Amino acid sequence: MDLYGHKSASIPQKIVIHLIEILLLILSYWILYRSGGNWFENHLNIQNATGTADRRTIIFTFNIIIFLRLAYTMVFLVKRKIPWEESISVPLAFALYYVGFPLFVLSTSRPVDGLDYFAFVLFGIGCILNSGGEILRDQWKKKPENKGKIYTKGFFRYSRHINYFGDILWVSAYAIITKNVWSITIPVFLFCFFAFYNAPKLDKYLQEKYGRDYDEYARKTKMLIPFLY
Numbered sequence: 001m002d003l004y005g006h007k008s009a010s011i012p013q014k015i016v017i018h019l020i021e022i023l024l025l026i027l028s029y030w031i032l033y034r035s036g037g038n039w040f041e042n043h044l045n046i047q048n049a050t051g052t053a054d055r056r057t058i059i060f061t062f063n064i065i066i067f068l069r070l071a072y073t074m075v076f077l078v079k080r081k082i083p084w085e086e087s088i089s090v091p092l093a094f095a096l097y098y099v100g101f102p103l104f105v106l107s108t109s110r111p112v113d114g115l116d117y118f119a120f121v122l123f124g125i126g127c128i129l130n131s132g133g134e135i136l137r138d139q140w141k142k143k144p145e146n147k148g149k150i151y152t153k154g155f156f157r158y159s160r161h162i163n164y165f166g167d168i169l170w171v172s173a174y175a176i177i178t179k180n181v182w183s184i185t186i187p188v189f190l191f192c193f194f195a196f197y198n199a200p201k202l203d204k205y206l207q208e209k210y211g212r213d214y215d216e217y218a219r220k221t222k223m224l225i226p227f228l229y
Contacts (some may be wrong), residue, residue: 002125006024007079007080007081007168008068008079008080008081008082009085010078010080010081010082010087010130012087013077013082013083013084013086013087014078014082014087014117016084016087016088017074017082017087017090018071018074020088020091020092021067021070021071021091021098021192022067024091024094024095024099025063025064025067025098026097027098027099028059028060028063028099028102029100031058031061031102031103031106032053032056032102032105033053033056035061035065037106039105040106044144046103046106046107047106047107048106049107049108049109050062050109051109052109052110052111052182053177053215054111054112055109055112055116055179056102056105056175058112058116058177059061059101059102059105059174059178060102060179062097062101062123062170062173062174062177063097063098063101063102064158065127065203066094066097066098066170067098067121069127069130069131070094072131073131073134074159076138077134077135077138083088084091087131096186096189097171097174097186100183100186101174101175101177101178101183103179103187104175104178104180104182104183105177105178105179105180105183107180108178108179108180110179115176116176116177119173119174119176119177120173122169122170122172122173122176123169123170123173123174125166125169125170125172126150126166126168126169126171126172126173127166127170129155129162129163129165129166129169130164130166130167130170131154132154132155132168133154133155133163133166135161136153136154136155137151137154137156138154140168147161149213150206150213150214150217152217152221156206156221157221157224158221158222158227159221159222159225159226160199160201160203160217160218160221160223160224161194161199161223162226164194164198164199164224165224165226167190167194168187168190168191168194171186171187172188174186174187175187179228181193194224195224195229198222199223200223203218203220203223
């Protein structure tokens with residue numbers, strides 16, 4: 001967590017992240033719409049269903065939206081130093097979404113139903129909580145009178161890591177769209193990663209940085225899921 005205290009443009013690292021992300025999007029397109037589906041059916045015995053491509057289009061649209069959100073975050077919001085290993089690990093983590101969900105949806109050709117419309121709402125809410133929360137925090141931190149203060153407003157009044165909760169929501173929306181029970185493993189893994197590793201580690205860093213102010217914030221605000229956990 002020492003990196004959070006070091007500011008840097010990290011332009012080369014951000015370029016590498018975007019290039020890998022673009023390659024993953026191309027791979028996603030190949031799996032969903034080109035010969036990739038047949039390749040995985042022939043080599044890994046993953047059924048490549050025929051019929052309506054609505055779900056594949058939704059998954060790929062989600063991929064584009066997430067790519068644009070990450071690009072905006074990297075260019076305009078991330079001001080800390082990004083180590084070279086993170087420039088590789090971040091896009092590879094996103095491969096779970098760009099490649100994992102296209103593979104899970106390959107065997108599904110069911111038409112869109114009511115639960116999928118719920119997934120659209122879940123995806124939108126998750127993106128707003130994550131990106132919207134980060135944008136509001138960035139605007140607040142730019143004001144000179146807030147220098148050195150902890151941000152507890154906006155969406156972050158509902159949980160200390162509301163941005164992570166937003167991630168869990170939009171990833172869960174992906175899983176719903178695939179209509180593949182195995183896809184639930186991705187949001188479950190993400191929840192465990194945030195709840196038992198990343199959020200506690202960040203809590204420790206923030207407590208050391210803000211002291212009693214953070215203790216008071218943590219005392220009355222849930223860590224991850226608003227009002228619950």
